[in-house]
Amino acid sequence: MVRVTFLKIGFLGVSNLIEALLDERASRRGLSVRVVSTGCKMDVEEAIDAAKLAASIPSDLYVVVSPNAALPGPREARRLLKETGKPIIVVSDEPTKKIAEELGEEGFGYILIYADSMIGARREFLDPVEMALFNSDVLKVLAITGVLRLVHMELDRVIRQIEAGEQPELPRMRITKERALEMSGLNNPYAYAKAMASFEMARRVAALSTEGCFKVKERERYIPIVAAAHELMRWAAMLADEAREMEKANDTVTRIVHFRDGSLRRKKKLYEKYEALTDL
Numbered sequence: 001m002v003r004v005t006f007l008k009i010g011f012l013g014v015s016n017l018i019e020a021l022l023d024e025r026a027s028r029r030g031l032s033v034r035v036v037s038t039g040c041k042m043d044v045e046e047a048i049d050a051a052k053l054a055a056s057i058p059s060d061l062y063v064v065v066s067p068n069a070a071l072p073g074p075r076e077a078r079r080l081l082k083e084t085g086k087p088i089i090v091v092s093d094e095p096t097k098k099i100a101e102e103l104g105e106e107g108f109g110y111i112l113i114y115a116d117s118m119i120g121a122r123r124e125f126l127d128p129v130e131m132a133l134f135n136s137d138v139l140k141v142l143a144i145t146g147v148l149r150l151v152h153m154e155l156d157r158v159i160r161q162i163e164a165g166e167q168p169e170l171p172r173m174r175i176t177k178e179r180a181l182e183m184s185g186l187n188n189p190y191a192y193a194k195a196m197a198s199f200e201m202a203r204r205v206a207a208l209s210t211e212g213c214f215k216v217k218e219r220e221r222y223i224p225i226v227a228a229a230h231e232l233m234r235w236a237a238m239l240a241d242e243a244r245e246m247e248k249a250n251d252t253v254t255r256i257v258h259f260r261d262g263s264l265r266r267k268k269k270l271y272e273k274y275e276a277l278t279d280l
Contacts, residue, residue, distance in 0.1 A: 002159050003032045005059040007050060007081065009066035009074050010042035012093055013116045013138030014151065018065055021152035022159070022258070029260050030163065034059070038073075042066065047073035051080040060162050062088045063155065067118065069096040069103070069110075078108065087168050089158065091151065093117070094206060097174060109170025111154060113147055115180070115199045117206035117233065120226030121213055134230055137237035141202045144240035145195045146184030147175055149256065153183065156264065163262070177203075185254025187268075191243040198243065201236035205229045 006019050019033050036054040038046040054062065054077075062081050066074040069092040081088055089109040090096070093116045096103075103110045119134050120126055142148050154171045161168040173179070177199040186192045212225035247253045256266045257274065265274035 001030055001032055002061070002163050003034070003057075003059045004061045004063065004155075004159065005034045005036065005054050005057050007054040007062060007064045007077060008035065008037040009047050009050065009064065009077055010038065011040055011135075012065060012067055012091075012113070013135055013142055014091060014113060014148070015065050016135055016139060017148075018063070018091065018151065021148055022155060024258060027260050028258050028262055030262055031159065042071060042073040044072050044076050047077040048080060051077035055081055055084050059084070059086055061158060061168070062086055063091060064088060065091045067093050067095070070099045078106075082107070087158070087162075087170055089155070089170055094203070100172070100174070104172050107170075109158070109172060111151060111171055112174045113142070113151075114174065114176055115141055115145065115147060115202040117202055117204075117229075118209040118213070120209045120229045122222060122226045124219065124223050125226050125230075130230065134233060137230075137233045138202065140237040141198050141233070141240045144184065144244050145177070145199045146180040146182065146186075147199075149185070150175060150180060150183040153256075153264075156258075156262070160262070185256070185268075186243060186247060187252040187254075188243075188246045188250060191246040194239050194243040194246075198236045198240040201232055201239065205233045205236070208232065 008015050019035055023031060034057050036050050038050045064078060069090050090103055091111045094114045096112050100110060158168045177196050180199060181196060184195055186195055208225055208229035212222040216222040216225060251270055252268055254268050256264055259265060264277050266277050267274045
């Protein structure tokens with residue numbers, strides 16, 4: 001039994017379903033998952049309390065998910081978890097790239113998702129419904145462009161190494177559009193192009209949200225900026241959805257599933273049977 005504990009500090013789009021990616025039908029044997037979360041808060045005190053709770057759970061692997069892992073809260077949480085001596089993988093967004101080399105030097109693995117952009121967190125604009133809609137749009141982009149598949153494949157690889165009694169090789173990965181789309185399974189070239197556009201639109205959202213939340217002070221200016229960021233993410237999700245629909249129309253949707261023993265198998269036609277992966 002491989003025991004994986006997810007520590008979530010604040011929220012990214014990927015935070016919502018990352019643990020479910022490893023066992024999508026709740027049928028996988030040999031894997032036990034626990035989740036500890038601070039909710040939306042990321043301050044040091046909350047992060048340390050949650051990290052202490054995570055460290056108290058017997059685990060073979062820790063996955064720390066947070067926006068901007070360079071912030072004090074996520075940093076202190078990593079420091080505390082490191083004392084367990086267990087492997088740690090950081091899953092974060094593009095701003096974390098400024099400490100990527102530091103993470104590697106300190107022995108952490110990392111997966112940085114460039115399309116998982118910051119939400120437009122201005123009180124005048126962001127209510128719970130808008131927050132939920134934004135995250136649903138982010139998830140659609142991450143799912144269809146191949147990001148979520150790449151994340152679970154990397155986590156699965158590390159879990160298999162731990163299961164085999166090996167020293168795991170932790171990922172040190174920046175998920176750009178090319179890296180994501182390699183795993184998307186999209187066959188139609190126009191669907192591929194739509195997904196690439198979707199990824200880049202989602203990535204651009206971060207610049208708008210950052211401008212509206214931190215750089216612009218005038219209320220009449222920052223409100224339309226953060227609203228524009230959310231509109232851009234909505235259209236990114238719509239483009240991604242168009243790409244998926246093209247694949248469905250051609251009956252070429254790639255499905256890669258977990259079997260009970262944790263192995264991965266793939267098929268491309270809806271009614272065909274799954275086959276073992278040989279090229280991933």
